[in-house]
């Protein structure tokens with residue numbers, strides 16, 4: 001049975017009548033975007049947007065990817081992407097990278113690209129628009145990418161090593177299984193032989209002309225789209241694009257025909273189960289394939305209807321799964337439904353996808369459980385109450401989207417244009433789209449969704465694909481296809497009743513507390529935060545901003561944390577955050593609380609750090625009051641939520657059972673232990689430690705650490721209405737019972753390692769790889785100048801190591817360095833870090849290169865050109881941060897904890913930054929204090 005046209009059928013049956021006024025035609029293209037096609041076939045999109053101010057974003061999207069490769073080109077779509085940064089007509093050598101760095105655009109972060117099966121997208125983000133010459137240069141970079149790459153054979157040879165290292169980094173257990181099984185999972189489809197990373201036999205050996213052939217054949221204007229969004233003059237930009245890209249030659253008459261590659265339907269189920277020594281968690285991915293809305297219908301009312309139906313269907317399925325998961329005896333630890341491209345990659349085939357984490361040895365029961373619910377949904381549909389809840393949730397999301405849209409960021413707008421260009425996804429006026437969603441919510445009866453579920457799920461064995469991956473380990477049972485078929489047959493024979501919906505009373509607070517008062521107003525502090533003290537002693541600080549209309553941030557902080565706990569409490573403390581994140585409050589357990597909060601955009605959770613307790617949360621403007629109510633309940637009425645607790649612990653058990661199988665986990669465990677001197681606070685969680693964890697112990701920590709609300713300072717940042725803030729604070733904060741017992745900053749029993757040390761260890765690996773991490777640390781006063789010099793040092797090292805370890809020697813695919821000055825465990829510290837995953841045989845050479853990089857700066861300082869690049873990047877980042885709520889929120893938090901204003905004086909310090917300062921910092925701090933640690937993991941011989 002094929003399910004080619006079910007969507008159109010639904011539309012014709014049900015909706016045409018409801019939406020008679022809306023004929024199925026292309027929705028008017030978003031009038032805020034200037035769109036055009038040049039005579040040579042190139043499409044462009046330009047939009048003015050001032051968030052961020054004085055910045056522009058330049059993208060080129062190619063409709064081609066690894067699917068367009070011939071057999072002898074496997075991996076070359078991606079290889080070509082790398083070559084875009086290695087020389088072109090206007091930017092020889094690596095001058096494109098260098099130019100971008102000079103204007104403060106970081107390589108790898110703001111200058112980047114990605115290759116998929118069916119697309120290749122390049123980006124230059126956050127370009128300063130203050131100098132118009134920058135805009136021209138960026139257009140020429142896009143131009144060169146489109147048509148004028150050098151593809152120098154010498155550069156190609158150097159890049160082979162880098163890509164080989166990228167393959168190594170990405171070659172995880174799951175990826176190995178995927179590569180092996182794709183031909184079985186997607187039989188008869190070109191996708192199964194075109195993972196973008198390709199074949200290393202091709203990457204290592206191809207002749208330069210084979211790469212050139214792919215480039216010439218597929219990089220051509222009819223398959224290319226340019227997107228420029230930002231604080232720019234749109235008319236001028238359009239003229240420039242016409243002039244520059246008009247020079248691209250039109251595709252030849254006999255140019256290769258571009259095609260989409262289908263994924264065939266399967267009429268009997270496909271079950272694939274496989275194992276690998278480095279897979280840690282058994283996982284089942286269950287797909288129900290179906291055809292996506294045809295391209296020409298996507299930017300129409302049908303496209304939006306399709307998204308609407310998918311959204312509410314998966315939402316309702318997830319409600320049921322969440323409910324079922326309340327039972328401690330379910331065979332899964334996690335289970336989620338969503339829709340997306342089949343096998344995460346094929347955009348020519350959609351899938352309703354269920355991601356399932358079976359408990360130990362319970363794979364068959366887990367499959368049965370999910371198949372049963374799918375079948376139940378298709379037989380009996382969903383109830384009005386479930387549908388209403390989904391619509392309420394959707395409506396809450398839409399409300400917040402409308403608010404957020406007022407301060408929409410340029411990169412979001414870029415993405416919309418790219419999806420329209422590549423996939424013809426909806427791109428109409430935002431308000432129109434939202435209005436259609438709302439109308440659908442009001443007019444579409446639940447029967448339409450139920451019909452959709454019946455058509456999609458109907459006969460379970462058509463288009464069903466189940467892909468399971470397991471740890472290869474004694475005692476771990478991997479199911480067989482025959483067993484899975486048996487499960488399916490037995491579920492199909494079951495008599496299923498309609499789902500019983502458990503309805504709950506959703507009132508959050510039974511009896512409103514008696515409000516307190518504001519005792520004292522506080523003057524604005526150096527970071528622009530005003531504040532007040534409430535009658536019960538709680539302090540509130542707030543900063544009203546207009547950076548993001550969709551969200552208000554909250555963080556309540558108090559000194560204390562794990563350092564105040566007894567040693568024997570640390571095991572419980574390790575899982576504290578996970579358990580408390582979804583613990584219920586009031587009369588609700590965690591799951592019921594979620595139900596009660598349907599349609600509201602709000603989140604809050606208590607967290608414990610080494611030296612603090614926090615309530616961190618956020619809400620939309622509309623649900624600001626709910627945030628206060630939840631906080632009130634957390635203090636007054638914590639729910640004894642064993643359901644949530646058992647769920648969290650079971651989940652941990654499953655992930656911990658094989659955690660050591662992943663070499664990276666062993667590595668990061670050892671790294672933490674070495675760096676923090678084997679402090680008890682960083683002991684990794686293990687299965688045997690988990691056995692000592694108990695819920696009462698966790699709640700005891702909670703009651704002690706979160707016992708006195710007056711010990712907390714509340715920080716709010718965002719689109720705040722001051723009157724509402726004060727009235728909610730009086731109602732829900734000032735009413736909390738408090739004591740006079742206030743905690744001071746503790747003297748923590750933890751410090752960074754000192755002296756010179758190398759921690760070296762080996763581990764059995766399926767794909768041999770060496771990781772080298774270097775640290776330097778020491779004492780250093782926290783001043784704006786030291787902060788800036790330290791950060792600059794990190795960036796200089798980052799560029800240096802990329803140039804040497806990656807570009808010059810091809811030892812690694814990527815390296816990274818960073819450095820900072822801050823309070824750590826109450827003491828002023830600096831910390832410099834370097835990370836490099838490299839070829840196993842180059843481990844020792846890499847250690848030498850890392851040390852050499854630091855020595856060079858100690859001796860020669862930093863070249864003027866490099867220093868200017870770093871200063872530009874830092875100034876730009878500083879400016880971007882000025883309009884980020886999260887930046888202010890964390891600066892104010894630091895200010896409250898350590899009494900240091902980490903913003904004032906920073907800009908001046910960046911401007912004054914000199915090579916001598918960095919040199920002196922390295923000599924006087926980094927090398928002189930000489931606390932240097934290298935952690936190395938190597939493959940076991």
Ligand SMILES: [Zn+2]
Nearest residue numbers: 078082163166
């Ligand atoms: Zn790559």
